[in-house]
Amino acid sequence: MTGEQGRVVVIGAGFAGLAVAKGLLGSGAHVTVIDKRNFHLFQPLLYQVATGGLSPANIATPVRSLFRGDPRFHVRMGEVTAIDLQARHVLLAGEETPIPFDTLIVATGMHTQYFGNDGWAELAPGLKTIEDALDIRTRVLSAFERAETETDPAKRARDLTFAVVGGGPTGVELAGAIAEIAHYTLKGEYRSYDPENTRVFLLEGSKTILPMYDEMLRDRARTDLAKLGVTVRENTLVTNITADGVTVKVDGQEEVIEAGTVVWATGVAASPLARMLGEAAGVTVDRSGRVEVTPVLTLPGYDNVYVLGDMAHTKDEAGNPLPALASVALQQGKYVARVLRAQMTDKPAPEPFRYIDRGTMATIGRAAAIADLRGLRLTGFIGWLSWLFVHLILLIEFRNRLMVLITWAWGFFTRNRFARLITDEG
Amino acid sequence: MTGEQGRVVVIGAGFAGLAVAKGLLGSGAHVTVIDKRNFHLFQPLLYQVATGGLSPANIATPVRSLFRGDPRFHVRMGEVTAIDLQARHVLLAGEETPIPFDTLIVATGMHTQYFGNDGWAELAPGLKTIEDALDIRTRVLSAFERAETETDPAKRARDLTFAVVGGGPTGVELAGAIAEIAHYTLKGEYRSYDPENTRVFLLEGSKTILPMYDEMLRDRARTDLAKLGVTVRENTLVTNITADGVTVKVDGQEEVIEAGTVVWATGVAASPLARMLGEAAGVTVDRSGRVEVTPVLTLPGYDNVYVLGDMAHTKDEAGNPLPALASVALQQGKYVARVLRAQMTDKPAPEPFRYIDRGTMATIGRAAAIADLRGLRLTGFIGWLSWLFVHLILLIEFRNRLMVLITWAWGFFTRNRFARLITDEG
Numbered sequence: 100m101t102g103e104q105g106r107v108v109v110i111g112a113g114f115a116g117l118a119v120a121k122g123l124l125g126s127g128a129h130v131t132v133i134d135k136r137n138f139h140l141f142q143p144l145l146y147q148v149a150t151g152g153l154s155p156a157n158i159a160t161p162v163r164s165l166f167r168g169d170p171r172f173h174v175r176m177g178e179v180t181a182i183d184l185q186a187r188h189v190l191l192a193g194e195e196t197p198i199p200f201d202t203l204i205v206a207t208g209m210h211t212q213y214f215g216n217d218g219w220a221e222l223a224p225g226l227k228t229i230e231d232a233l234d235i236r237t238r239v240l241s242a243f244e245r246a247e248t249e250t251d252p253a254k255r256a257r258d259l260t261f262a263v264v265g266g267g268p269t270g271v272e273l274a275g276a277i278a279e280i281a282h283y284t285l286k287g288e289y290r291s292y293d294p295e296n297t298r299v300f301l302l303e304g305s306k307t308i309l310p311m312y313d314e315m316l317r318d319r320a321r322t323d324l325a326k327l328g329v330t331v332r333e334n335t336l337v338t339n340i341t342a343d344g345v346t347v348k349v350d351g352q353e354e355v356i357e358a359g360t361v362v363w364a365t366g367v368a369a370s371p372l373a374r375m376l377g378e379a380a381g382v383t384v385d386r387s388g389r390v391e392v393t394p395v396l397t398l399p400g401y402d403n404v405y406v407l408g409d410m411a412h413t414k415d416e417a418g419n420p421l422p423a424l425a426s427v428a429l430q431q432g433k434y435v436a437r438v439l440r441a442q443m444t445d446k447p448a449p450e451p452f453r454y455i456d457r458g459t460m461a462t463i464g465r466a467a468a469i470a471d472l473r474g475l476r477l478t479g480f481i482g483w484l485s486w487l488f489v490h491l492i493l494l495i496e497f498r499n500r501l502m503v504l505i506t507w508a509w510g511f512f513t514r515n516r517f518a519r520l521i522t523d524e525g
Numbered sequence: 526m527t528g529e530q531g532r533v534v535v536i537g538a539g540f541a542g543l544a545v546a547k548g549l550l551g552s553g554a555h556v557t558v559i560d561k562r563n564f565h566l567f568q569p570l571l572y573q574v575a576t577g578g579l580s581p582a583n584i585a586t587p588v589r590s591l592f593r594g595d596p597r598f599h600v601r602m603g604e605v606t607a608i609d610l611q612a613r614h615v616l617l618a619g620e621e622t623p624i625p626f627d628t629l630i631v632a633t634g635m636h637t638q639y640f641g642n643d644g645w646a647e648l649a650p651g652l653k654t655i656e657d658a659l660d661i662r663t664r665v666l667s668a669f670e671r672a673e674t675e676t677d678p679a680k681r682a683r684d685l686t687f688a689v690v691g692g693g694p695t696g697v698e699l700a701g702a703i704a705e706i707a708h709y710t711l712k713g714e715y716r717s718y719d720p721e722n723t724r725v726f727l728l729e730g731s732k733t734i735l736p737m738y739d740e741m742l743r744d745r746a747r748t749d750l751a752k753l754g755v756t757v758r759e760n761t762l763v764t765n766i767t768a769d770g771v772t773v774k775v776d777g778q779e780e781v782i783e784a785g786t787v788v789w790a791t792g793v794a795a796s797p798l799a800r801m802l803g804e805a806a807g808v809t810v811d812r813s814g815r816v817e818v819t820p821v822l823t824l825p826g827y828d829n830v831y832v833l834g835d836m837a838h839t840k841d842e843a844g845n846p847l848p849a850l851a852s853v854a855l856q857q858g859k860y861v862a863r864v865l866r867a868q869m870t871d872k873p874a875p876e877p878f879r880y881i882d883r884g885t886m887a888t889i890g891r892a893a894a895i896a897d898l899r900g901l902r903l904t905g906f907i908g909w910l911s912w913l914f915v916h917l918i919l920l921i922e923f924r925n926r927l928m929v930l931i932t933w934a935w936g937f938f939t940r941n942r943f944a945r946l947i948t949d950e951g
Contacts, residue, residue, distance in 0.1 A: 137670065154580035163714040173716050176670045194674065244563065244602045248620065287593040288600075 105129055107439065108189060108200035110179050110372065112139045112162045115206035115408035115428035122436020124169050126443060131173040131198055133191070137161055140229065143425055143490060146269060148232035149362075150239065150276035155229045179207075179372060184379050184401055202439060205398075206407040206432070207370040209387075209423060214366055219340045223361035226269060235362055239277060242360045247291050253357075259297045262345050262358040264337050265365025266303030267310075268461040271320060273364055274301040275464035278327040299329045300356060302347060304336035304365075309469075311422060311459060316469040319478045323463040367423070369410040376406065385412045385420075394451035395438065396431055407431040413452070421454050430454055460486045531555055533865065534615060534626035536605050536798065538565045538588045541632035541834035541854035548862020550595050552869060557599040557624055559617070563587055566655065569851055569916060572695060574658035575788075576665065576702035581655045605633075605798060610805050610827055628865060631824075632833040632858070633796040635813075635849060640792055645766045649787035652695060661788055665703060668786045673717050679783075685723045688771050688784040690763050691791025692729030693736075694887040697746060699790055700727040701890035704753040725755045726782055728773060730762035730791075735895075737848060737885060742895040745904045749889040793849070795836040802832065811838045811846075820877035821864065822857055833857040839878070847880050856880055886912045 105128060109116045112134035120132050138159040147153040166172035175198070177191035182205070188197035211225025224234045239261065246258040259281075263274040281297030288294070301308065301324065308331060309317050324331050332347070339346035344358040369388035377384040380398050384390055389412040390398065396411065398404040408428035413421045421427050434452045441448055458472030460482065468482035477485050531554060535542045538560035546558050564585040573579040592598035601624070603617035608631070614623035637651025650660045665687070672684035685707075689700040707723030714720070727734065727750065734757060735743050750757050758773070765772035770784040795814035803810040808825050810816055815838040816824065822837065824830040834854035839847045847853050860878045867874055884898030886908065894908035903911050 137666065151582075154582045156577075156580045163711075167713040170716070174714075175674070177674070240563065248601070248603070285589075288589040290596070290599050 106199060106201045107131070107204065108133065108198055108202070109204040109206070110134075110189065111205065111207035111370075111408070112136070113142075113206055113208050113408055113428060114425045115432040116204060117162075117165070118429050118432025119204050119206075119405075119407070119436045119439075120172070121165065122433055123439060124166070124172070126440055127171070128439065128443065129171045129173075130166075130169075131175055131200075132162060132166065133175045133177060133179060133189070133198075134162060135176070135178050137163070137176050139165075142227075145226055145229075145232050146272045146276060148229065149226055149235040149273065150280060151236050152276070155233070159229065182372070182375060182379060184376075184398075184404060187403075201403060203404045204407060204435060205372055205376060205405070205410070206428065207372050207410055209367040209369055209409040211363060212366045212368040213363070216340070219363065222340045222342060223264060223345075223363040225363045225366070226273070227367070235273075238360050238362075239280065243281075243285060243289065243294065243297075245359070247289050249291075255292060256296075256298075257343065257357040258359040259292070259294075260300070260344070260356070260358040260360075261297070262300045262302060262356055262361045264302050264340075264345065264361065264363050266301055266305075266308030266331070266333065267364065268459075270301055270303070270364035271308060271324065271461050271463060273362055274299050274329045275324060275327055275462065275467075278324075278329045279464045282328050297328070300358065301329050301331045302335045302337055302345065302356075303331070303333045306334055308333060309461060312461075312469060312471055313476075316471055316476055316478065320461070320463055320469050323467045323469075323479070327464045327467075367409075373406070373410045376404075380404075387412075395448070396435060396452050405435050407435060413454075415454055422459075424459065426457065427454055460489065462486050532625060532627045533557070533630065534559065534624055534628070535630040535632070536560075536615065537631065537633035537796075537834070538562070539568075539632055539634050539834055539854060540851045541858040542630060543588075543591065544855050544858025545630050545632075545831075545833070545862045545865075546598070547591065548859055549865060550592070550598070552866055553597070554865065554869065555597045555599075556592075556595075557601055557626075558588060558592065559601045559603060559605060559615070559624075560588060561602070561604050563589070563602050565591070568653075571652055571655075571658050572698040572702060574655065575652055575661040575699065576706060577662050578702070581659070585655065608798070608801060608805060610802075610824075610830060613829075627829060629830045630833060630861060631798055631802060631831070631836070632854065633798050633836060635793040635795055635835040637789060638792050638794040639789070642766070645789065648766045648768060649690060649771075649789040651789045651792070652699070653793070661699075664786050664788075665706065669707075669711060669715065669720065671785070673715050675717075681718060682722075682724075683769065683783045684785040685718070685720075686726070686770070686782070686784040686786075687723070688726045688728060688782055688787045690728050690766075690771065690787065690789050692727055692731075692734030692757070692759065693790065694885075696727055696729070696790035697734060697750065697887050697889060699788055700725050700755045701750060701753055701888065701893075704750075704755045705890045708754050723754070725753075726784065727755050727757045728761045728763055728771065728782075729757070729759045732760050734759060735887065738887075738895060738897055739902075742897055742902055742904065746887070746889055746895050749893045749895075749905070753890045753893075793835075799832070799836045802830075806830075813838075821874070822861060822878050831861050833861060839880070841880055848885075850885065852883065853880055886915065888912050 107128050107130045109120050109132045112132055117139055120130050123130050138161050141158040144158045148155055163174045179189050180192045181190040188199045190197045211227050213219045224231050242258050246255045249255040249258055261277050263270045278299045281294045285294040309320055321331050336348045337345050338348050340361055344356050345361055346353055346355050373384055373388050373390045377390050380400055382399050389410055390406045391412045392406050393399055396405050398406055409423040437449050460468055460470035462468040467479055468486040470477040470482045470485050533554050533556045535546050535558045538558055543565055546556050549556050564587050567584040570584045574581055589600045605615050606618045607616040614625045616623045637653050639645045650657050668684050672681045675681040675684055687703050689696045704725045707720045711720040735746055747757050762774045763771050764774050766787055770782050771787055772779055772781050799814050799816045803816050806824050806826055815836055816832045817838045818832050819825055822831050824832055835849040863875050886894055886896035888894040893905055894912040896903040896908045896911050
């Protein structure tokens, strides 16, 4: 190896950051992986934790366990407070000695934002972290408990009304799962009311849910959601959120939907590090706070600094920005690992990054999904089977313990532990 | 059925309360099960959650799911604030309408107590709730992370020192599991230190750990603990706890053990309802706040009020108080269900309650345990296998999802969800 790429610092242990780090295992590079948390989170299944289908540990993998084999790999749990592109080092909160780098990878993703209405955060939690998911789980389940003791029919109806704001894949998956809980999981468990009377609204401000899919698949999604008991309302912009529900604007008319539980499945912005980098490098950030990067995914003007995943603004060949998807992040991470390995062995650099769209999929409740696999459109049970297959494969790739959990009894005989998560309260 | 036992109110969905309620399924009785939480907790495995071996959902079962089949069963999530033995009703916090009963079962267990040193609660969490377990998990795992960035050798040594206060089964299991994490699970995961240097103290104020076992088994436990790297200190009374460690008194001499993490596995007292009942009925409570009950487990003077499990002071034939064990609670619950069923069908009442000691067991880290099965003493791997067997059987009895988790992939096809817990933050 040449010394130049020798010290690689990766900020963020999401799909992109981990893919870079794993791609450098055994390469001879000294790699430091920094994350605020001690685990990688398999975000595509976070809605399952929010709706009680999975435990946090099922979709989280301790980062250290991934790199124990290579003594050149360091894992640091901490928050980056400063990046010095000239001096080439980063600083962690509460520390005085900076961590030097030759090559820097920044991939800290996105966080929830409320478009200036920060008061909504408490009323309508987003879904980005394990804590968010557990918060939503508690709210959803508590609503059914409240309804059991409520004697006022109007208040009970409000307790049994759920509003999911945002008709992207997360919103669709959440709304579907909540409807499924009400109509199937809780059947027969309450005495003062029938959970069948639960209402779930999916509110989308633009003219359609799931805009990245074609109309045929969207229509199928609408049908599947309706079957589950979800009321899909498009062209329905949320203008206010209170403890009693949401105010929406439809065709210029305001309307109040009384709802005891509101979930925010829209509005994400790049992590603050994106802005920090943009300012340091004099590079523009887009409306979502994402950094515009070069075709080889570097920060303009800094060949040794890569910005990847949800916080990078990258374009496909047609000039359209790439979506904030795990598969984009994963491919970018693998690409950068290849670039660095080529540099280390003085091989020619790979071509600029090109995203290979293998398809997108979203589940709609139990045993139904839509998938667009490069023109091959799958729906219903077949769509769901393909969704399950792809996610199980991905989970295994990230050495997640889901499959290992299946063999808990055997796992008990090994020395490993599956739930090693440091979370604030969860 | 006669009307007299018709309305049964069960306070507490622990082992005792659930056993009563399950024993009355289909009997024609109207049963209301009240608990502060929406789940039954399989407490014997709580130390596994505290040490990252299991997720909360693995050892918790939603109470409602147990009784969905019988429309005469109500489940109420709430806290009992008043019991009126004369008017025969109980009141839940925040409610105005009391819940009437003909027969009352009180079985709300124990909670952690610090013998007047309430300030210790923050420094040394106990292990009674899911939140406790997650708190301990975070503390234990964070200590290893702190040690990785600590540069002062003395402070690092403190970060890597764990003190478990109390040498009963919980203390032994916790200390063993923490030592195992340090010496096996985390092997190779840190760069600034070797987790092998971790020290785990098990501090017992009396002259022996595991007093309920005979000396041969205790000795084996001491050997097994030592092998795992646990320093067992008996006759070592904790006199103070600070953020830096614990002060102990040995042979009248005070000594400070610097420890970054302290866990409180001693000191439990009956839930406040015990005192409330005792005062209402003019009945004495013992030193631990437990109610002394009649041979048929009723509150003296109240034939229709039963006090069961950890909060009841019951004696065996020799006049010795029964230990606070899940198996005692379980047998008491089943006994009371039999009594009530006999009353309902005008059959003769069963004999007074008699505890059948089928044995006690405690695990010591991975694949080692001691078991005393009515004179049959098992140790080591065989002891552990018997422990595993008994606990898997018990988990299945309580319809826990552990085994179902093993078949997660299949479970995904059913309509059930495994992680339906309402917790504060976890």
